[in-house]
Amino acid sequence: MAGRTSRRMGYEGVVLAAPATTPYQRFSKETAHWWIARALRQSLQSAGLGPRDVDGFSVASFTLFPDTAVGLTQHLGLTPRWLDHIPMGGASGVVALRRAARAVQAGDADIVACVAGDTNHVDSFRRMLSSFSRFAQDASYPYGAGGPNACFALLTDHYMSAYGATREDFGRICVAQRDNALQNPHAVMKKPLTMEDYLGARMISDPIALFDCVMPVSGAEAFLVMREEDARVAGLPYAHIRGSIERHNAFPEDPIQMRGGWAMDIDELYAMADARPDDMDLLQTYDDYPVISMMQFEDLGFCGKGEGPAFVRERDLTIAGDFPHNTSGGQLSAGQAGAAGGFIGLVEAIRQVTGAAGPTQVEGARTAMVSGFGMINYDRGVCSSAAIISGAGT
Amino acid sequence: MTDAILPPPKKDPQKRTRSQTLPSGLRSRAALGLTAAAAEGRFMLQVCGECGALQYPPRDACSTCLSTDLPWRDIDPAGELIAETTVRTSTNTYFRERTPWRVGTVRLDAGPSVMCHVHGDVPRGGRVRIINRLDKSGQGVLYALPPEGTPNMEDDPQLREITADPKFRRVLITDARSENAVALAEAFAKAGASIIFIGEPEGWRPYPHRPALEAIPNVQIVPLDVTDTASVAELAGEIGGKTDILVNNARFVRPGGIMDRGDTVFARDEMEVNYLGLMRLAQSFGPAMRGRGADGDNSAAAWVNILSVYAYSNMPAFGAFSASNAAAYSLSQCLRAEMRPGGVRVMNVYTGPTDDAWHQPLPPPKVAPAALARAIVSGLKDGLEDVFVGDVAKDLIERWRAGAKVLEREMSETDGGGA
Numbered sequence: 001m002a003g004r005t006s007r008r009m010g011y012e013g014v015v016l017a018a019p020a021t022t023p024y025q026r027f028s029k030e031t032a033h034w035w036i037a038r039a040l041r042q043s044l045q046s047a048g049l050g051p052r053d054v055d056g057f058s059v060a061s062f063t064l065f066p067d068t069a070v071g072l073t074q075h076l077g078l079t080p081r082w083l084d085h086i087p088m089g090g091a092s093g094v095v096a097l098r099r100a101a102r103a104v105q106a107g108d109a110d111i112v113a114c115v116a117g118d119t120n121h122v123d124s125f126r127r128m129l130s131s132f133s134r135f136a137q138d139a140s141y142p143y144g145a146g147g148p149n150a151c152f153a154l155l156t157d158h159y160m161s162a163y164g165a166t167r168e169d170f171g172r173i174c175v176a177q178r179d180n181a182l183q184n185p186h187a188v189m190k191k192p193l194t195m196e197d198y199l200g201a202r203m204i205s206d207p208i209a210l211f212d213c214v215m216p217v218s219g220a221e222a223f224l225v226m227r228e229e230d231a232r233v234a235g236l237p238y239a240h241i242r243g244s245i246e247r248h249n250a251f252p253e254d255p256i257q258m259r260g261g262w263a264m265d266i267d268e269l270y271a272m273a274d275a276r277p278d279d280m281d282l283l284q285t286y287d288d289y290p291v292i293s294m295m296q297f298e299d300l301g302f303c304g305k306g307e308g309p310a311f312v313r314e315r316d317l318t319i320a321g322d323f324p325h326n327t328s329g330g331q332l333s334a335g336q337a338g339a340a341g342g343f344i345g346l347v348e349a350i351r352q353v354t355g356a357a358g359p360t361q362v363e364g365a366r367t368a369m370v371s372g373f374g375m376i377n378y379d380r381g382v383c384s385s386a387a388i389i390s391g392a393g394t
Numbered sequence: 395m396t397d398a399i400l401p402p403p404k405k406d407p408q409k410r411t412r413s414q415t416l417p418s419g420l421r422s423r424a425a426l427g428l429t430a431a432a433a434e435g436r437f438m439l440q441v442c443g444e445c446g447a448l449q450y451p452p453r454d455a456c457s458t459c460l461s462t463d464l465p466w467r468d469i470d471p472a473g474e475l476i477a478e479t480t481v482r483t484s485t486n487t488y489f490r491e492r493t494p495w496r497v498g499t500v501r502l503d504a505g506p507s508v509m510c511h512v513h514g515d516v517p518r519g520g521r522v523r524i525i526n527r528l529d530k531s532g533q534g535v536l537y538a539l540p541p542e543g544t545p546n547m548e549d550d551p552q553l554r555e556i557t558a559d560p561k562f563r564r565v566l567i568t569d570a571r572s573e574n575a576v577a578l579a580e581a582f583a584k585a586g587a588s589i590i591f592i593g594e595p596e597g598w599r600p601y602p603h604r605p606a607l608e609a610i611p612n613v614q615i616v617p618l619d620v621t622d623t624a625s626v627a628e629l630a631g632e633i634g635g636k637t638d639i640l641v642n643n644a645r646f647v648r649p650g651g652i653m654d655r656g657d658t659v660f661a662r663d664e665m666e667v668n669y670l671g672l673m674r675l676a677q678s679f680g681p682a683m684r685g686r687g688a689d690g691d692n693s694a695a696a697w698v699n700i701l702s703v704y705a706y707s708n709m710p711a712f713g714a715f716s717a718s719n720a721a722a723y724s725l726s727q728c729l730r731a732e733m734r735p736g737g738v739r740v741m742n743v744y745t746g747p748t749d750d751a752w753h754q755p756l757p758p759p760k761v762a763p764a765a766l767a768r769a770i771v772s773g774l775k776d777g778l779e780d781v782f783v784g785d786v787a788k789d790l791i792e793r794w795r796a797g798a799k800v801l802e803r804e805m806s807e808t809d810g811g812g813a
Binding site: 125126129130131134135137138139140141142143144145146147149150153154155157158161202203204205206207208252255256378379 | 417418420421422424425450451452457476477478479480481482483484485486488489495497498499501507508509510511519529531533535
């Protein structure tokens with residue numbers, strides 16, 4: 001029922017270009033509209049385009065209320081003939097890519113600007129948690145109101161007892177990402193993190209401690225989806241989409257989340273891209289907590305289920321290491337800008353495979369996998385997505 | 395094992411009384427089904443009326459077959475704690491003030507997993523028994539207990555937040571002259587209440603069980619006439635700030651309906667005691683209790699009304715009395731809403747005919763004072779909102795839920811012996 005029954009069409013002729021990141025801030029007095037406008041402008045400028053040149057627009061944001069993508073068209077002076085709003089949090093980057101690519105492929109739009117951004121006011125995190133979703137409001141928030149920290153603490157606790165993972169194993173992911181973040185001038189976290197710091201940090205919701213948690217920030221990310229020939233004519237560096245998957249509410253019968261929807265579709269992703277895990281020069285996982293990155297290593301085929309702890313012990317996850325992972329520092333060290341957290345890995349991956357990552361560049365990177373994970377609707381992340389992209393010439 | 399709580403220290407009058415904060419009370423309409431079940435302490439979940447699939451969290455359509463027929467059913471409460479965490483920081487002030495707070499994921503033997511509060515005596519990965527109770531916001535929440543009792547189990551701080559346990563609390567019971575007074579005072583003494591004030595109307599008139607009341611430990615008999623506003627206000631001025639549980643025990647009972655009474659004299663008395671008595675008590679004691687909902691181990695916890703179950707459906711043989719109780723029932727709903735910001739529970743104990751002089755001609759079963767007192771104390775320990783005590787009351791509420799109009803017609807056939 002859930003398996004693929006017919007071969008999916010590829011994404012030939014459609015490319016990703018003009019990655020843009022608006023440097024994050026911890027708190028901002030500005031609105032989501034402001035942040036989205038900044039990232040959109042940066043992306044368009046880098047492609048030599050103006051707002052009138054865009055005929056497709058895709059938005060992901062939690063803090064636009066009462067607006068949606070509709071209000072933004074008038075606010076930002078866009079006149080698109082294709083419009084999308086993606087309420088999928090951490091899965092929104094790859095989902096935006098998938099939808100926009102099909103629109104361009106079908107000719108419904110020529111250039112789609114995909115943007116995600118959120119503001120972070122002093123009280124906005126608390127406000128968002130109490131009414132995040134109906135199930136969260138009814139069945140998780142009344143229980144200690146620990147928010148995602150408590151939900152992921154439960155998943156982490158269960159994962160640790162099921163597979164023998166230790167806090168050090170998760171610490172390896174966090175420490176390596178901080179290393180990477182130190183190369184990224186825009187990362188919110190600027191101080192080195194040692195394993196000792198990680199293990200000694202105060203508990204937030206056992207076994208989740210301070211450095212397992214992302215810092216909510218204000219920020220925005222953007223990229224463009226367009227035809228390859230248009231990118232070439234404009235002289236833009238671009239990346240091909242080799243394959244992508246998306247899945248929602250996978251494995252509802254699991255008593256607690258031990259795997260994401262990737263596990264249902266990963267074979268299809270590799271088949272579509274005609275690639276193997278070894279072909280990836282880098283991996284950008286969705287990392288709101290290290291346990292979920294570890295599950296992605298497993299579910300995306302880099303190691304078997306339950307082998308995540310051994311995998312992180314054996315591999316070097318830094319930019320210069322043998323398994324470069326979340327090269328910009330990820331959300332754990334660069335910050336989580338709301339829905340832009342679903343874009344951070346993808347935008348960085350576009351930079352990486354086009355050789356434009358600057359100080360975080362993985363040498364010779366041509367092919368990257370990006371995965372998304374989003375929306376703790378109740379007790380688990382519901383949305384999952386992944387894509388493989390490659391720089392031109394691959 | 396849970397540490398036994400100690401007698402609370404005497405309150406420093408110069409210190410600020412802590413304001414009540416509340417856990418989030420926002421719920422979808424479907425989720426209020428959990429709250430309705432919690433009011434009676436029942437663990438119920440939605441079960442699909444078509445395919446039988448058990449649903450959680452509460453929803454509007456079956457996640458197996460999309461049926462919208464999702465009645466609430468009592469569910470086997472056994473399960474296993476498969477994951478846990480201790481929340482040490484929260485965005486919600488109520489929990490922030492009460493951390494560390496233990497929560498977990500319990501896989502029910504019946505199927506779904508639920509996120510719930512977890513008692514301190516449940517070991518990691520242990521077996522549990524789920525209860526469904528009202529939290530301080532008055533909404534149903536799931537709570538995992540050890541399957542068997544443990545020493546001082548009721549003193550777990552998280553559990554004590556969802557109960558109104560009389561232990562170390564100060565209780566006011568109105569109407570010392572009532573035949574229930576001795577049984578109530580004894581039950582509260584046994585439950586560890588630190589002071590049991592008994593309100594005594596018309597103190598100059600002797601009554602037979604006064605010596606028995608005086609003999610109960612920690613009892614203090616105080617003047618209180620619920621038909622006299624000045625009397626109620628005066629007592630509230632003296633002890634309103636240290637009344638943690640109030641048991642509204644005063645009742646005026648006479649047989650008769652409309653045409654077999656020639657005047658409104660008894661009806662007026664019934665309203666004075668049963669309806670306006672509640673109003674006077676609530677106006678004098680309510681504000682102080684609502685302000686002390688978070689005042690430490692002996693915070694204000696509960697307001698108890700003893701009501702006739704005929705508040706739901708009139709029994710013509712006691713027709714005017716039933717009407718006064720219907721008025722009091724309606725007022726209790728208002729009191730509940732007004733007490734809610736303070737996290738103070740309003741528990742209604744509905745009884746059928748009680749075993750006393752005014753119900754003497756009625757056939758059994760009748761509710762004995764000791765049974766009523768037991769139901770009240772256990773209801774408080776369980777943190778309930780609605781308690782139906784005795785076979786008549788339980789039978790009547792079942793019939794009322796099945797069809798109020800059918801019950802009305804049935805009631806007119808009864809001789810006062812119960813439906």
